[in-house]
Amino acid sequence: MSLSRTHLLFMGGSLLLLVGLWRVDASPTRIWEGLGKLGWLVALMWPPTPGAYLQDLLLALAETVAMAFLGTLLAAAIALPICFLGAGNVVGNALLRFTVRRSYDGLRGIDSLVWALIFVSAVGMGPFAGILALAVPDIGLLAKVFSEAIEGAERRQVEGVRASGGSRLQAIRFGLIPQAAPVMLSQILYTFESNTRSATILGVVGAGGIGLALGDRIRLNDWDEAAFIILLILVTVAAIDWASRRIRLRLIRA
């Protein structure tokens, strides 16, 4: 019985895959021709070269990291005060908490590239739109994990502060935050890592950073320069990951 159900599931999955392949028009000739063209592109990409723009590219890269940094900072600054609204041990009202948490999910459900498209159209092209686009979904993410960190905190320390005459605000400051801070900081660093990855492509829709240069090179068929930019992105992402992982490990141990 259970075997036949597994088989049915497997067959259904394979059928759906075939429907998908048919729907996206993946004919063998198309794949073959595309692969040929792809091989030709890869040949064009070698050797990767910065052309005459090494300085511009490095500046654009710095702008990308700056966007990620400020986007994370903005998101954390907004998420910190509003996260208490979603924490069960701060806000008792279940309906309010539910609404707040669903709105966090809503902010997270839309990719930062969509926000970038919207903010470019709202505040103009440039890194500022990118910063806002990175910050918006992160507000949802950070507010959610912050409120979970606060919910996971020990109750007794808060009670201790209250019992020795502290106000509600002081209870949050001295009872909750010291417990939740390491988790929060490490989550912020993690967000910064992921934002560095996202920030590299926001430029494709005009929101600043290295993505703008990459999109341009691909549109203009400068494949060797495009390959150089991709390598630059890989190195930067790896470096940021490495640095952030080290800091996170130190935070957790402390």
Next chain:
Amino acid sequence: MSLTVTTVAARWRQETAARRRRGLGWVALFAAATLVAAKLGEVDLARLMEGLPRAGDYIHRTIPVLRWDSLGADLAEWMWGFDIWAEMLLDTVLIAYTGTVLGGTAALLLSFPAAVTFAPSWAVSVSRRVLEFARTVPTLVFALIFVYAFGLGPFAGVLAIALHTMGALGKLFAEVHENADPRSVEAVRAAGGSWAEGMRFGVLPQSLPGVLSFGLLRLEINVREASVLGLVGAGGIGEELYLAVRQFEYPDISAIIVLILLTVAVIDQLCARLRHRILGAEALRVA
């Protein structure tokens, strides 16, 4: 006695001062980084204060007019393109599914040579480098390249998602395999099985629940990714969204975004339920 107390107190003051100094150092470093980033990102407080209301105004304009007494008609007007959008959303989900299955299959094949406990070290380092590359290049960059090679349309999107998924899942799958009990592989080998048979009958049955669960998690992520591929012409609902933003069709923007959110939420729920069933079945088997 009093001597000890004074020493302890002095030591405590010393430590506190040192901690304060370290804290101040971090704060200074952080402030410097913020200033440099603000300079590079062309942002200052004035610009932020000026820009935020503009962004708010834009979002305000996308909010549709919905009145209680004519709610049906208003909703119908807001969702005028529902039929087209629903079809494109289905396409988006299909792109995500096809890409996840293709990428997951490739990831599964590559994950066995990438598992430290079962593969020779040269195979591990080669397959890990390949996976690392595929996972570090953003999906959208692959999409840009594939749109050029395979032409506009969802096929490029499927390939881009598949390649990135291969990198992301391959690493996770390899880690699941590494946690598998090596004795069952030894048994298969002792009975005359080849290395591939050892992987298929010794490792895969142990790691299948983990593999499926990670695959479903990735499907959730890929539905989100597939919704933006249209911005570079790689199919899905993103194309409609791009048009709506470019033509300043404000209510359309919010309509499409709400539909994307609903789709993402439905897929998340579905995947979460499937994942619980898989992991639940696993727990039963162990017990």
